[in-house]
Amino acid sequence: MATPLQKAQNDRDSMKGRILEAARRVFGLYGFHGATMRAICREVGIDISTLYYHWGEKDDLYQAVIIDATDCLGRWLTEVELAIKGKPLVRRMDIAIDMMCGFLADNPEISRLILQRYMSDTRHQISFDRRVPGFAADIARSMGLAEADGTVSTSTKTRILGMMMSIYSFMSGENMLRSMLNLDREAYLAEARDALKYMLIPAFCGFQPPVAGTIGDQRHEH
Amino acid sequence: MATPLQKAQNDRDSMKGRILEAARRVFGLYGFHGATMRAICREVGIDISTLYYHWGEKDDLYQAVIIDATDCLGRWLTEVELAIKGKPLVRRMDIAIDMMCGFLADNPEISRLILQRYMSDTRHQISFDRRVPGFAADIARSMGLAEADGTVSTSTKTRILGMMMSIYSFMSGENMLRSMLNLDREAYLAEARDALKYMLIPAFCGFQPPVAGTIGDQRHEH
DNA sequence: TATTTTCTCCATCAATCGATGGAATACTTT
């Protein structure tokens, strides 16, 4: 059960890691209820008992997938932070959107897993969800949207979450949106990136209308 | 099978309508795979055979739910168009976001159903999905984003779809996001509306940066 | 009222689901 020194436990090569990888794919594609343990082990090419041997029951495997995907996303976010450090704000947004789109285009299951969790009933309450608000706060800080004392207001956090969800939506909705817009994969990714920049850069770079219509505190109209 | 004059077929009062309403709720809450026929008829308080008598198999019922929800959304969109007609652009966006948020807060299953379909594998290919690009084109026209000849470019359609998905994300992710942000329902809805206006109004009202970083055609940098 | 049609429920089906016990194999250690 508990490996003594657990060296490279979830490697891509180890059986446990291979299962986790396949599980991420299947859960991302069909959702928690649509994904079956048999479909996962069929993907790996093993018997279902082997799956149960390495990971416990379905909920445990799902939790492991979520944690793994969140880890993966978190590592990439720090890379993005590193890449945009010191650059002017508009350029930072530009790079960040490009990097996020590229990453999620390569790992479409991640955005699907996250959005599925957002939309499903909050039953699989993983405490690790506390990390997402942390991500949002980090992003806000690296965009200069934090308060003087380093804290991040609820409004700012909400806006950052909205930004992330917009990116998730475009990347996880690729199949449906592509068939709607009649675009091949490459063209769609370009269009999605452009649309995201069109939506997000003006807002988060301060190009707000002089008297915004009921934004934040300024709720009076002219 | 085929009612002779089908008067008020899917009424809220008729059994067929009551089932459809419950099905929308259950499908929206648990997704296609997570929703069971028994859970739906349990919600209505009828036997499972009665459900199968009125609606055929599960896929047919699901299709009916999607079509019904899309109808409902379409009707509301025309109401929004009517409400914003003639107003200045910023005010139009303001009203439209308020109305859409209110509508989807009252019918959270609709945004969930739509987003779930966007994210799931495109198996339940309903031809009625052609209506969504139509919605997007209508919105673009009523926002003055159409070409001179009335057509709507792919880029514009993509941006409109992005706008709609942002709203869907906030409204269908209410449970998860609320627990992340520690807000009650009312406060969350207010924050979500503000965040959406913060993100969408500058972009779609033309408050773009003077030289946008690789937006649309202007792909050269200074 | 008699008859036909429409509707609802009970019982049940095969298929599939998550999950387990135990035999057989592969690998490590002695």
Added chain:
DNA sequence: AAAGTATTCCATCGATTGATGGAGAAAATA
């Protein structure tokens, strides 16, 4: 080689799933 451990597979379990046939009740039609 022998003993012990770690891993994989086969067979199977009970529960739940989508789906159906047929009996009976309710309503409409004659």
